[in-house]
Amino acid sequence: MSTLGGVATQHRSFFAVLALINSAQLAMTSKQTLSDWRASALQLEQQINHVVVGQQAAVRNLLIAVFARGHVLLEGQVGVGKTTLLRAIAQGLGGHYQRIEGTIDLMPADLIYYTYLNQEGRPCVDPGPLLKQGEQLSVFFFNEINRARPQVHSLLLRVMAERSIGAFNREYRMPHIQVFADRNRVEKEETFELPAAARDRFFMEININTPSDDKVLDDLLFNPRYHDVDALIGEMAPSQMPYYQLNDWAAAIQNSIQPSAALRQYALDLWKATADPGAFGIALADVEIGNLLQAGASPRGVSYMIRAAKVRAWLENRDSLLPEDLQAVFAVTMSHRIFLNPMYSYRQDDIIPTLIASILNQIAAP
Amino acid sequence: MTLAAKRLGCGLAWVCVTLLAACSGSSTQALRDFQMQTPRPFGYVIGDTIPQRIVLETRAGMALERNSLPTPGRLNRWLQLNAVTVQELAGSDGKRYQIDLLYQQFYAPLEVKALSIPCFTLRFQQQGQTLEQPVAAWTFTAAPLRELVVRQDQHGEYLRPDQAPPLLDDAVMVRRLYVALTVALGIALRLAWLYGYLPGLPKRSVFKRAQRQLQTLGLPQLPQALAALHTAFNGLHGKPVFLHKLTEFYQSHPEYRSIADELAWFFDYSNRYFFADASIQSQEQDLQKLKAVCRHCREIERGSR
Numbered sequence: 282m283s284t285l286g287g288v289a290t291q292h293r294s295f296f297a298v299l300a301l302i303n304s305a306q307l308a309m310t311s312k313q314t315l316s317d318w319r320a321s322a323l324q325l326e327q328q329i330n331h332v333v334v335g336q337q338a339a340v341r342n343l344l345i346a347v348f349a350r351g352h353v354l355l356e357g358q359v360g361v362g363k364t365t366l367l368r369a370i371a372q373g374l375g376g377h378y379q380r381i382e383g384t385i386d387l388m389p390a391d392l393i394y395y396t397y398l399n400q401e402g403r404p405c406v407d408p409g410p411l412l413k414q415g416e417q418l419s420v421f422f423f424n425e426i427n428r429a430r431p432q433v434h435s436l437l438l439r440v441m442a443e444r445s446i447g448a449f450n451r452e453y454r455m456p457h458i459q460v461f462a463d464r465n466r467v468e469k470e471e472t473f474e475l476p477a478a479a480r481d482r483f484f485m486e487i488n489i490n491t492p493s494d495d496k497v498l499d500d501l502l503f504n505p506r507y508h509d510v511d512a513l514i515g516e517m518a519p520s521q522m523p524y525y526q527l528n529d530w531a532a533a534i535q536n537s538i539q540p541s542a543a544l545r546q547y548a549l550d551l552w553k554a555t556a557d558p559g560a561f562g563i564a565l566a567d568v569e570i571g572n573l574l575q576a577g578a579s580p581r582g583v584s585y586m587i588r589a590a591k592v593r594a595w596l597e598n599r600d601s602l603l604p605e606d607l608q609a610v611f612a613v614t615m616s617h618r619i620f621l622n623p624m625y626s627y628r629q630d631d632i633i634p635t636l637i638a639s640i641l642n643q644i645a646a647p
Numbered sequence: 648m649t650l651a652a653k654r655l656g657c658g659l660a661w662v663c664v665t666l667l668a669a670c671s672g673s674s675t676q677a678l679r680d681f682q683m684q685t686p687r688p689f690g691y692v693i694g695d696t697i698p699q700r701i702v703l704e705t706r707a708g709m710a711l712e713r714n715s716l717p718t719p720g721r722l723n724r725w726l727q728l729n730a731v732t733v734q735e736l737a738g739s740d741g742k743r744y745q746i747d748l749l750y751q752q753f754y755a756p757l758e759v760k761a762l763s764i765p766c767f768t769l770r771f772q773q774q775g776q777t778l779e780q781p782v783a784a785w786t787f788t789a790a791p792l793r794e795l796v797v798r799q800d801q802h803g804e805y806l807r808p809d810q811a812p813p814l815l816d817d818a819v820m821v822r823r824l825y826v827a828l829t830v831a832l833g834i835a836l837r838l839a840w841l842y843g844y845l846p847g848l849p850k851r852s853v854f855k856r857a858q859r860q861l862q863t864l865g866l867p868q869l870p871q872a873l874a875a876l877h878t879a880f881n882g883l884h885g886k887p888v889f890l891h892k893l894t895e896f897y898q899s900h901p902e903y904r905s906i907a908d909e910l911a912w913f914f915d916y917s918n919r920y921f922f923a924d925a926s927i928q929s930q931e932q933d934l935q936k937l938k939a940v941c942r943h944c945r946e947i948e949r950g951s952r
Binding site: 544647 | 878
């Protein structure tokens with residue numbers, strides 16, 4: 282009996298060793314794969330930066346959003362290259378892309394189907410931009426989103442949150458869709474402000490500003506290369522990324538990085554500070570800090586921040602999450618999730634960046 | 648009666664001397680001038696000083712014999728000679744002397760009383776000959792400080808308070824004292840600033856506090872040790888310092904650039920310790936290195952590096 286028992290123990294330990302070796306190999310393979318993916322991600326970033334110059338920070342944030350599978354709202358002046366940037370990304374990601382312009386008379390049905398009379402004079406119904414490519418739709422542009430009506434916004438909310446849509450008595454799934462919307466901040470007439478729920482569903486809100494470097498401006502001004510956007514986008518090698526794998530990549534990236542206890546505490550402090558800055562000793566000029574906020578960041582918003590930070594750590598070739606990762610993505614993931622009291626909202630453009638900077642400058646880690 | 652006899656004796660002696668002087672021509676010729684300058688002869692009380700000045704002029708070849716002057720010290724029961732100064736000036740022919748005598752009397756009379764400073768004789772040398780010049784006794788009256796029978800009132804014995812003593816002129820000394828104190832205070836402040844003792848300037852002593860904390864911490868308390876040093880940096884900079892923000896830190900505190908390597912090590916180590924997976928094994932040498940970083944920061948803080 283004792284001999285048999287000994288053999289059984291030996292077998293057990295042998296299998297345990299085998300399992301260990303197996304998991305170690307798996308981990309190595311996964312590390313290798315992650316590193317390969319990083320190389321192609323950085324290559325994509327480089328290509329986009331070559332096409333859209335002077336927007337390195339925005340490109341980096343967009344890249345983070347792509348690998349965190351989050352929807353992005355771009356905001357900026359007219360003609361700073363928002364659409365070009367999105368087209369470049371769509372080109373780099375491959376898959377199908379659709380684009381729609383927000384107008385005041387756009388209705389949800391216009392996204393789902395359109396009707397026409399065919400050559401024989403018979404009425405026909407064809408799928409609209411959202412359904413046309415089926416599951417292969419990877420990038421959906423929504424230009425001038427604030428010109429569309431709230432009905433359209435709510436349809437978009439469902440697409441963004443669930444990546445599916447109900448039409449023609451069935452459900453259509455779009456598992457790889459990523460929504461990029463933009464709005465210009467110049468005009469306020471005939472626009473509909475996005476509701477808080479819609480803004481919260483956007484992973485990031487990225488501001489695109491005119492580049493400040495004189496050399497870049499000179500290049501943009503006189504280099505004919507930038508005058509023809511189609512040719513410019515055409516310079517990019519198409520489809521370097523298998524868009525249908527991005528969801529798996531994103532999950533692998535999220536699983537590969539485990540934040541430490543100290544970092545969890547730091548993230549928690551950052552979150553609490555967005556809800557009650559006064560408790561962390563944050564004070565702003567001409568602001569009664571206790572009455573400043575209507576609502577701080579939502580749990581979804583903070584989880585988005587952590588997702589983004591993990592992707593950044595991966596892009597920086599680290600398998601640990603550092604405070605600098607959180608700091609790098611804090612503004613883009615949090616700015617549109619902090620809601621000010623109406624008495625301060627007209628100063629929003631000044632207060633929010635100052636508040637974000639103060640929070641980052643006040644909270645220490647460890 | 649005894650005093651009257653003494654006075655009479657002295658007076659007789661004076662008359663004799665005058666007569667002698669009148670008789671012998673050489674003696675009158677010996678001194679061209681002899682003056683005794685005395686103050687008021689009345690109204691003295693116990694402890695008063697009485698200055699006397701003798702001014703005399705000799706003929707050529709005559710010299711005052713200094714040991715004929717009375718020596719300072721107690722002359723009798725109630726009289727003391729405090730000082731004798733002799734000034735010798737060149738006269739037109741002979742020599743001119745100015746002798747200052749300062750007496751102090753300690754007689755406590757019960758009523759107004761005549762007292763006398765005793766006479767003495769000055770001697771002069773002239774070609775081996777000795778000439779004498781008597782200085783007459785000087786009489787003055789001393790008065791008691793208070794009545795014989797002291798009045799009594801309800802507070803007991805009636806006495807007036809003593810006169811406040813005159814103060815010495817100390818303006819120069821006081822000014823010097825103030826200057827010295829100011830300088831000492833300045834030095835003390837400077838030292839306190841350097842050593843970080845000034846409570847109003849906590850930024851000057853952040854690393855001092857961190858160092859004090861670190862001294863008590865061992866390897867098991869490495870997180871606290873790291874946190875103490877982080878707190879010091881954050882306190883100095885006014886906002887959190889991170890590895891990727893060291894450049895910004897150096898811009899506002901360029902003096903720490905000299906230990907940039909050590910600081911980079913510290914922030915990287917802290918990042919790995921707190922945020923990387925738990926694979927990092929803390930070692931004693933890391934703690935020692937940490938303490939060294941803190942020590943160097945402290946040296947920079949107090950300006951000795």
